[in-house]
Every structure is written in structure tokens, then in C-alpha cells.
Amino acid sequence: MGLVNLLKKIKNKTSRFRRRSYFTTPSHHMGKFIIPKMDEILGEYFYNCDISEIEGIKNFEGPQKQLVHSQENASEVYGTKATFYLTNGSTSGILASMLTILRPYDKVLIARNCHKCVYSGLVLTNALPIWVMPNYNENWGIYEYVNPNIIEQFLELQPDIKAIIITSPSYYGALSDVEKIARIAREKNVYLIVDEAHGALYKFDKTIGTSALDVQADFCIESLHKTAGGVNPTALLHIGFESQIDVNEVQKSLDLITTSSPSYPMLASIEANIDFLSSKKGKAKIATLVNDIERFKKRILKFKNVHIYSQNNDITKILIKIDGFTGFEISDILLNKFNIEDEIANEKSILFICGIGTTSRKLNKLYNAIRKISKMKPKAQECDEILAQEKQVYPIMKYTPFMTKLLHGVKKPLIESLGCVSKDAIVPYPPATPLLLPGEVIQKWHIDNINEEFIEVVAE
DSSP, X not given: OHHHHHHHHHTOTTSHHHHSOOOSSSTTTXXXXXXXXXXXXXXXXXXXXXXXXXXXXXXXXXXXXXXXXXXXXXXXXXXXXXEEEEXXXXXXXXXXXXHHHOOTTOEEEEETTOOTHHHHHHHHXXXXXXEEOOOEETTTTEEOXXXXXXXXXXXXXXXXXXXXXXXXXXXXXXXOOHHHHHHHHHHTTOEEEEEOXXXXXXXXXXXXXXXXXXXXXXXXXXXXXXXXXXXXXXEEEEEOTTOXXXXXXXXXXXXHHSOSXXXXXXXXXXXXXXXXXXXXXXXXXXXXXXXXXXXXXXXXXXXXXXXXXXXSXXXXXXXXXXXXXXXXXXXXXXHHHHOXXXXXXXXXXXXXXOOTTOOHHHHHHHHHHHHXXXXXXXXXXXXXXXXXXXXXXXXXXXXXXXXXXXXXXXXXXXXXXXXXXXXXXXXXXXXXXXXXXXXXXXXXXXXXXXXXXXXXXXXX
């Protein structure tokens, strides 16, 4: 662990670096000044390790060289052509991937349940989005997998499509057939970017899900902080081992969007995170997590009115519904009566995300709470009509997001905006999946389902 060992040496209070008078950045000068109360939150050791490229550090082999070595070691662990550390979340990895391969007006096939950062990538590249709708499950109120056959049909009808962007697992844990999609992409000579932000454990336990790395996608982006115990928002950008992507071009794209003043404590945390995940202890921890979750699910399914989503999904995502209750009602009861907070709820179901920090004790607490709720008498309700409205319409794009950004806009009541072109991005968070994007024509579904009184539209 080169970066970690380097920072251990630097934080040593007897080090000559601590005795030096600095007129450099960062301005806290290795913790000689700490913002009041922050030493209680982060600790002085964090500041000791928060450094720039100061003179003499090359004797230890400086952070930049150590970072290169660390990323090379990570690439060996994951079996990639290259792996890059990210300290601005998976967002920066997705943006860098798009900047590397897309040019103005290139066609890119995008699953509509993508993260909002893909929209940012469209603005930066001026690429032309072609949307593919994931399968919608009305019983659970969620979008699921992307059908590989539909992707293949798009590529046959529009052979000039340059890239595919999918999210697998989805926010709710639904897995697409990444292996088949990757094979189709290779056959059609199309780049494949897989947002695998929620799949950072896949490489170390294949019972959870199939990593895009194992099926040779061109880009695979993972968030360590979501399930793998990483510091928020640490992440990884992987280049598939057999990909024809130029690694140097990826680095150039990252340089465009990332800071020139990296946080070495955060980078070291990524190194330590990977070292743990790939160790025997780490793999045993993941296996224990999987066993605990499977045991929890088996116990829950003994209640006839409690259901768990299990159709080709990530084990670490627990999606539950209870007959007679909306997901929102379950969420309120869990928080107010049992002090349990879920990830997200909808009209039908409620999602719990599990990761390295999920213990059997926490799962037992959730089990007992669900057991008690299952015995409660639900309120009378009618939600079928609401559910029917939730399925998103197929988007109609009049302008690219980049072009829309350049056009003049006017504010208008949403109820009067039917047929107008939106300049606003309506993106509820979580799950950060766009309901409406700039350049998209406003349809009746948007007016019925978006909770906005006014919206900015393109001035015609």
C-alpha cells in the first residue's frame, strides 16, 4: 500500500516536514492551523497528511509516482487495461468516459434510467442521445433491466450509433444481461459504458452480480462509497482489459474535469479500500454479508403478506412491499417507530441498500420492525391509478442538451407547457434519474407527474 505508507511517514510528528515553515498550499500547513472544531471532526492526523508536492518528498518517491504505482496495482487486482482513482464519485468517471469517445452529434444509445451525470456528459460532448426504455415493473413501481434484444434492434436500425450507456445494477438492484449487451456491442463495433456504481463488490463475490469487467465492457465505473465501505465520494474508473480505448486519452479526459489539487488522504483511502476488498479478510467479510442478507430474506418470506423483489437482482439491494401498505407508509413507520431509515420508497415498495457496514444485528432490527408492521392493519387506499401514471413516457428530443443550453428560455406555468421544449432538468434525488431533460418535448405525462408550478422552456 504505497500511498498509505507514504502518508504514514509524512504524518510522523518528528518528521522534518512538520518543522518546516511553509509558504505553499494547502494553507493549513500540515495542521499547524486547523479551523476551530475541525480537529475534533477529522483529527489532526488528517491535516498532517493533507499535502502538496513539497520539496524533499521525492526522497519517499512522491505522491504522483505512488499514485501511478497504486493504480497499476489496482489494475492487476481487477484485471483491467487500466484503473483510475476518482475522488468526485462515479460522476467523474462517466463524464471522462463520454469525453473520451464521443464527439459533437455522435449518436449514443442511453438507457433512460441513467444517472443525471449522463446529461452533463451530453452537454459537454454535444452528443445526440437516443433513448432506450428499461423494462417497467408495475407491481413494484420500478424500472428494471435493459433488454439486450431492443439494444440490438436499435443498432441494426441505426448503425452509426457510436456508444451505449447502461446502468447495471439499477438503483433498485435490477441487473441487465451485461454479458449479452457487451457481446452485441463488440459485434457491432460500438463502445459500451456501464455505470456499475452500485456494484463495487461484484469483482470479489460473483454471487452478488456479474461485473462488466468480467464481460469486457469498454468502461466500468464503480462507487466504493455505496456498498464497499469507501469514503464518500470515492470511486473507480476501469478500462476493460481487451478494450481498444487509448488509456492516455482517458487520462486527458480526466484532467479536463478533475482538480489539479488532489486529496492524498482520499486517494490513500481508495488504495486501502481495494487492499481490504481483495484480501482474505475482505472477501470473508463480503461472504458474511451475503449470508446474513440471504438469511434475512428467508426469514422475511415466512410472512405471507411481505414480498421481496428477487427477479435477477443484486443481493445487497433489499426491495420489500407489504400488502395494503404503500412504500411511503412503511418508510414513515420505520423511521418514526423503529428509528430505521430506508434508502427510498415509492407507492408500491421500499428499498434498503446493504453494504460492508451492514451487520446481522442491523438486519435483525429491520426484520423485527417488518414483522411488527406486517401485523398492523393497513389503511384503506387506492393507488392503482397513481401507479398507472408513474410509468414514464418515451422521451422526444427536439434539440441536444448542449444546443438547448445555448437557446434563450422563458418561464411558463407547467400546465400550459404541453408541446414546449424544456430548458430545465427535472431530476428527483434520489434516485437522480431524470424525469425531464433540456431539449425534451414536454408531454402530458410530465404535466401530470412533475410537481413544479413553473418551468423554463425554449423561447420559440
